Amino acid sequence: LREKYGEVEEIKKHNQSRVLRAFRQGGVKQYHFHAATGYGYGDEGRQVLDRTFAGALEAEDCLVRAGIVSGTHAVSLCYFGLLRPGDELVSVTGKPYETLEKVIGLDSYSPGCLRDWGIKYRQVELTAEGKPDLGAIRQAITPQTKVVSIQRSRGYAWRPSLAIDDIADIIKAVKQASARAICFVDNCYGEFVEEKEPVAVGADLMAGSLLKNPGGTLAPSGGYIAGKASLVEACAARFTAPGLGRDVGASLCDPRILFQGLFLAPIFVAEAVKAAMFIAAFMQALGFEVSPGPQDKRTDIIQAVRLGSAELMVSFMEALQKASPVDAHLIPEPAELPGYEVPVIMAGGTFVAGATLEFSADAPVAPPYAVYIQGGVDKDYARLMVVAAAEELWAKRLIKL
Numbered sequence: 001l002r003e004k005y006g007e008v009e010e011i012k013k014h015n016q017s018r019v020l021r022a023f024r025q026g027g028v029k030q031y032h033f034h035a036a037t038g039y040g041y042g043d044e045g046r047q048v049l050d051r052t053f054a055g056a057l058e059a060e061d062c063l064v065r066a067g068i069v070s071g072t073h074a075v076s077l078c079y080f081g082l083l084r085p086g087d088e089l090v091s092v093t094g095k096p097y098e099t100l101e102k103v104i105g106l107d108s109y110s111p112g113c114l115r116d117w118g119i120k121y122r123q124v125e126l127t128a129e130g131k132p133d134l135g136a137i138r139q140a141i142t143p144q145t146k147v148v149s150i151q152r153s154r155g156y157a158w159r160p161s162l163a164i165d166d167i168a169d170i171i172k173a174v175k176q177a178s179a180r181a182i183c184f185v186d187n188c189y190g191e192f193v194e195e196k197e198p199v200a201v202g203a204d205l206m207a208g209s210l211l212k213n214p215g216g217t218l219a220p221s222g223g224y225i226a227g228k229a230s231l232v233e234a235c236a237a238r239f240t241a242p243g244l245g246r247d248v249g250a251s252l253c254d255p256r257i258l259f260q261g262l263f264l265a266p267i268f269v270a271e272a273v274k275a276a277m278f279i280a281a282f283m284q285a286l287g288f289e290v291s292p293g294p295q296d297k298r299t300d301i302i303q304a305v306r307l308g309s310a311e312l313m314v315s316f317m318e319a320l321q322k323a324s325p326v327d328a329h330l331i332p333e334p335a336e337l338p339g340y341e342v343p344v345i346m347a348g349g350t351f352v353a354g355a356t357l358e359f360s361a362d363a364p365v366a367p368p369y370a371v372y373i374q375g376g377v378d379k380d381y382a383r384l385m386v387v388a389a390a391e392e393l394w395a396k397r398l399i400k401l
């Protein structure tokens with residue numbers, strides 16, 4: 001992997017220099033690190049944080065808030081900010097991430113979902129190889145199509161994640177079919193893995209979670225929405241209230257850690273990508289099917305490993321938890337989670353609960369019994385974790401060498 005690691009380092013240098021430039025151009029000062037309370041009127045730090053994130057993501061504008069509680073919330077804000085009754089949302093990357101099915105009201109009904117508001121939904125499946133079906137996408141877009149949703153990362157699906165080049169192709173196809181359609185990208189897990197973000201290749205809007213890549217392992221909560229200024233504005237009106245938009249709101253956390261997390265994000269993301277490559281090579285050597293492969297091009301930090309049985313999956317998670325720096329005494333068990341259809345098991349002895357850039361693994365306990373591993377503040381730390389887990393499985397005679 002040495003050569004591959006070198007490529008990751010090059011991407012890191014590129015992204016780190018862009019982030020650094022965004023800090024300088026944003027005019028970040030110690031003064032901006034003071035938290036605002038109450039209504040938070042005139043909070044300059046909040047404005048500078050937005051500007052700095054926008055620069056780092058090469059977006060015209062960005063809304064970053066600790067009060068955006070998760071990636072699902074960030075994406076949901078975009079849908080509700082942009083769509084009105086009678087409008088149509090088209091997912092062109094097949095079934096969306098599980099929790100977003102609830103937002104849309106896809107198979108089951110949740111109060112307040114898009115369906116509840118009379119917003120129509122259709123989806124275009126990916127091809128058998130998991131690639132976007134550009135012909136079908138062109139046909140699916142109609143004058144009613146207000147928002148086209150593109151999911152960059154695989155989620156809990158055994159399909160390749162979409163590279164920025166694939167996203168660029170989709171956007172081109174959509175814009176040919178309708179100049180009016182807004183191209184939205186669910187950018188969760190993708191930030192800083194490649195040299196460009198979706199807005200740099202024509203996406204109108206994108207969203208992600210600070211508990212993943214751009215929080216740089218430090219953010220205690222939060223999400224962002226970035227893209228065209230008028231669209232970000234529309235989502236900000238939904239986040240607080242029409243007329244208030246982005247100009248109110250207490251900090252809710254120490255603003256410094258959101259700035260510092262963004263500053264560190266390209267470094268930790270690069271380590272996480274190297275960690276994923278190592279895990280792919282290691283688990284493949286142990287005889288498991290992995291996706292992506294160790295040498296494959298990456299566009300997110302997720303490594304999927306097909307363990308093949310619930311027993312192996314649960315034992316693997318237990319072993320990872322046991323090797324963690326925090327909560328090593330806990331024994332993970334599959335459980336219901338809000339927004340998820342099947343029980344999910346998660347291992348994550350992380351400092352920020354559920355923060356996935358630190359090092360975590362999670363999996364729906366259902367066929368094909370694949371676990372999704374992500375993060376690792378350092379590739380050698382991720383190596384320690386996964387090797388410890390393999391030793392534990394070997395001691396239990398669940399794997400053979």
Ligand SMILES: *Cc1c(COP(=O)(O)O)cnc(C)c1O
Nearest residue numbers: 070071072097153155186188209
């Ligand atoms: C994680 C994820 C989400 C949801 O983010 P949460 O923070 O878990 O709510 C949405 N889409 C994709 C592709 C994701 O990976």
